[in-house]
Amino acid sequence: MWFFLIGIAIGVIVWKFVIIPKQENSNGSSKAKKPLTHTVKRDTIKETLTISGELDAEEKITPRFQSSGLISWIGVKEGDFVKKYQLIATLDQKEQKKNLEKYLNTYLDTRWDFEQEKDEYRQPAQKYWGLTWDQRNEIDRALEQAQFDLNNAVLDVELKDILLKYTTLTSPINGIVTKVAAPVAGVYATATQAEFEVINPDSLYFSLLPDQTEVTKLTSSMSAQIIFDSYPDEKVIGTVQNIAFIPKSGETNTVYEVKIVYPLNDESHTKYRIGMTGDATFTILEKPDVLSIPLSFLKTEKDKKYVTKLTGTKKEKMYVETGIESDTAVEITGGLAEGDVIYD
Template structure:
């Protein structure tokens, strides 16, 4: 009876051991299968590899102005409305000229008065000198003449200032453009801090980008790229570097430079592009066409030798290759592979 119990006990442990060994084996082969399954593959083909540089920006304008009156007063006339086109040197708005004209006439009258006084003082001073007056009288006449001269000079300055005020009482567009803001749009109100007329020339739009110092050295004037505006994602437009700032932009967290990129603002019709529209531009720094290339993840380098893990018949084998240029994570293969070959990631150890 004891022998039978011992036999059953031994068989029990043998069965448990076999189960453990089987589970361990299954787990091992399962892990290997998972590792192999994770080895991605890539079919070798000829392609174009490009090294690109891209950054974001927005639309700005070379000819963009906000006109404000330099003197206070009442708006006497407004000749434009928001959204209207204007010509170069066209009058936009003016102050009430009546007060300006009266002040101008007042200072002209004052000038005439001081002119007469000066002429009289000059005659008196000459008479005093010629008639043998005392030195004290001559000095007094000379001081009076100098005072008259100063009054006359001040009156001339007053007239000139009023003439400038008359000129400044009218706002004039410095270029052909579009009125994008007009405040106020009617006469009869006094000027205020927000009294302004904003004009932009749509033909002078450009794409402005802030480029980091590490990238700006890769650009030069005349380089062409493709712009895609967020408002028109299905349209690409050619852009050309017009200028690169020599000094960094103020108020930025890093060292960045403004790059101005010209484009044709009439490409999609009049006023299709507007101030502040955002987008991205891409430049091709280098490009190789019709070359065999694979992602760098399928390549392994040991010393001076480069390998790939390729399909040969029903097996996967390590094979030597010769590489060329690497661009943006893609490596040119000059020897060792042909179009249609399949390469795999190297098995993980």
């Protein structure tokens, strides 16, 4: 009885750990050995170039006051939309207005002095022709000096008027306020502390930085398909607007900025934002109705390209000539014919 039970146990162990694994290995190896085939056919093949980039804006400004002062009023906050020439903030104008009034009084005083000089020197010089040349020159110099003083007084008034205008800050573009460095009025701030940032969402463009080998393949008005990382299921068609002539400074490699514009609408203002990244794909070359095979079937041997071709019932190495390539396929220009069967 015991011998019978031991025999059954040994049989189970042999079946589980010897026979079953052999069958599984046999099945797996047969599946692995089954080769992949492909029938050569004609297709449209595209050579593409994909470059990563990010969104930027053509109209992006940082308005700031020209001088320091007490901020008396702030009329915007981050996220507000402003129109061109809209008032953003003001500095306290009391001091500037008083200075302008003071220099206006100085101008009037200088003006009266100038008129007095004319009355004292010019009229006698015209009435009495017996004056010497030295006396005439002295009169002319006195009048010229009075004119210079008057001109300087006018310039002082104009300069103070300019400083008064500098106490108001306006936006030179339409756009969204993205930064308010001093959001509270009633504090003293320098010109750099009281700055704002305004970006026009209608001037968005997709910025690329191709290197010197890639930029030569691009041309103005070339079409590009953009896929943003934020919207991977959406494709946006854009057009190359500008290709920089000089490399972009501050980069470690030699790269050139390429600007791509795309259709914008009201939804774009909230959908697309500065700094969003994505990929732009260009079709460099497209050939319809050419022989092509998947890239995975193409092999290389000593700088020569070949495929494994079925000839009759035998497989043989067939050297081929190739043309353009896409991400998944390659054009065959020689060595194969339509209908040939090749192996991976």
